[in-house]
């Protein structure tokens with residue numbers, strides 16, 4: 023680091039002050055507003071080894087905590103570096119996770135995919151998203167193998183297929199999932215998309231699974247605002263939806279509705295399955311930040327509080343690159359440029375699905 027240090031402002035907004043811990047040093051990262059006391063730093067104290075990024079030490083800047091600050095009683099963990107957002111039950115979950123669609127389809131890639139999930143955990147991307155649909159249960163098995171011995175580090179999201187989502191089928195699908203995942207509980211179990219079974223039937227099954235401890239909580243995926251309204255007042259914990267720069271429809275109604283409800287939204291395909299990577303506007307903004315287009319695409323999704331992104335990557339290097347999206351703060355100019363290239367919706371659009 024080698025910089026002179028930094029006087030911390032009285033409070034720091036979480037978007038503006040991602041605390042990044044380096045070199046085994048302990049500090050606290052949170053999605054709440056932080057005060058100096060919470061950092062173990064007295065007001066006015068200059069923290070040695072701290073530096074700002076983005077040109078400011080208060081809101082608008084980023085603060086890196088380097089050698090010299092040890093939070094009493096703290097324990098270093100990369101996971102502590104990742105901002106979190108609360109689920110409706112108050113449980114904080116990381117805003118950036120790892121998807122697994124496409125995993126376990128090619129035995130030749132298995133080693134890399136498992137290494138990628140290990141890298142995700144090491145990087146603090148502890149939210150792992152999978153589904154019984156992916157490789158016909160194969161992705162669940164791969165996740166189970168990757169998490170063997172590390173289960174407690176992860177927050178596992180899994181999904182039941184609509185064709186299995188009857189009262190009994192949901193419970194059976196969950197039991198299969200638990201076996202494949204080599205675990206005794208799923209942290210968040212989602213209905214993958216709406217099928218022929220009434221939502222109320224699936225919700226009853228989810229409730230039984232919560233009551234018996236096989237899942238911690240439940241949610242849905244690919245449900246538009248009218249269907250989400252039917253779930254108002256239930257214990258639904260999230261809606262996992264297609265949301266990225268080229269799929270901005272949810273900004274018109276679904277995202278504002280979810281924000282009002284205090285419901286976090288999980289954005290899948292945040293880099294549009296790789297199709298955004300060659301976009302010239304993204305490239306230009308990435309160059310300005312010394313970042314990559316994937317990082318800018320993910321940072322753009324994460325600009326909204328209460329939004330979680332679950333990009334999928336099949337190498338540890340890409341996993342680490344995607345984690346770097348948390349170090350990219352898009353400016354108002356960047357956001358205006360992106361709005362011009364990818365206009366926000368001016369009317370209702372049905373929720374798109376991949």
Ligand SMILES: NC(=O)c1ccc[n+]([C@@H]2O[C@H](COP(=O)([O-])OP(=O)(O)OC[C@H]3O[C@@H](n4cnc5c(N)ncnc54)[C@H](OP(=O)(O)O)[C@@H]3O)[C@@H](O)[C@H]2O)c1
Nearest residue numbers: 121122123243290291292293294295296316333334335336
């Ligand atoms: N609920 C649903 O209906 C639903 C639907 C779709 C997806 N999902 C979930 O969301 C996850 C993410 O969505 P997605 O997989 O569709 O799309 P995505 O995350 O937008 O894109 C994944 C693609 O981008 C590539 N990629 C990732 N990081 C990269 C980087 N830094 N540089 C270059 N290329 C990079 C990946 O390549 P490599 O893999 O070769 O590294 C892969 O081809 C899925 O895996 C799944 O868990 C849920």
